[in-house]
Amino acid sequence: MENKVLVETSARHIHVTEETLKVLFGEGAQLTVKKMLSQPGQFASEQKVELVGPKKSIANVSILGPCRKSDQVEISATDARTLGVEIAVRESGDIKGTPGIKLVGPCGEVVLEEGVIVAKRHIHATPEDAERLGVKDKEIVSVAIKNDYRSLIFGDVVVRVSPSFQLAMHIDTDESNAGLVGNVYGEIVK
């Protein structure tokens, strides 16, 4: 099991600032927990927004909590085509020069100038996990997914190491569907 990592599929979601939350959901609004996620302290909230792109809209997109220092919209490449925005494959936080979009909530709208990314596939690991797996922060690895139908090896998987993480690989819905992954274990290969 030394090179195995749980692969989780991230559905489209957004992160918002306190300010954006206030505009979308009204003064004094709070994110309420719908479901805790694997990364410590992170949760899917019950608050949902509509993404309005130049081509089409996508409704019922979950906000993940808690609030952050900047707004960020994480979608699949399929979603990007639906919305009509460019595909920017980026690590979380690296939003400079990415497309913008309009967020619509029950109490108001926010137009983001940038922040729409297709998340680069990545592994969250603690320093202890990283040592055990023989990987380093920012290292690019490959991860093999084995099944009877759509086995594949994901390249360009970036490792991110922090004591606040829990070991998990995150891919988006396109990647999950390309490998019919569900929640399975992948094998790190270099």
Add this chain to the structure above:
Amino acid sequence: MENKVLVETSARHIHVTEETLKVLFGEGAQLTVKKMLSQPGQFASEQKVELVGPKKSIANVSILGPCRKSDQVEISATDARTLGVEIAVRESGDIKGTPGIKLVGPCGEVVLEEGVIVAKRHIHATPEDAERLGVKDKEIVSVAIKNDYRSLIFGDVVVRVSPSFQLAMHIDTDESNAGLVGNVYGEIVK
């Protein structure tokens, strides 16, 4: 270039029998060519239908021509989740026990009892291509896609050999988006 193959993305589409075409588009209806495809004689027609699943519908789905001996609906796993049908990863033609769906055309509806597949990724090759590439009909190979963002290696790629084919690998939109493939060359690895 001995192990290179052009990778093409198949958007969702359907194949219909003469009978189904008649019900959907009326007596005497013909498929008219919108765009010829890479496989000799095959074309995207101007005729479009709506797929009505138990959960949602997807409109404007192209019929590929010419007509065939059985109806078949080829969608991505993302589409299957949208429509609310089971994901059946199958080779074209292998539809026994797959989900059904309702097709709606301008003149009528057809309820298919089966025929909805998520196409197994595959390579079309002539006998000459197969010899040159060192592969055989029905062989399962892997194909590596290299780029700067989402490199990956597709496993479970079935080779299909026929003199009527033209060399090309076909993947669906999920697989394409997972590797941001566009029309690129993949490299066969065994």
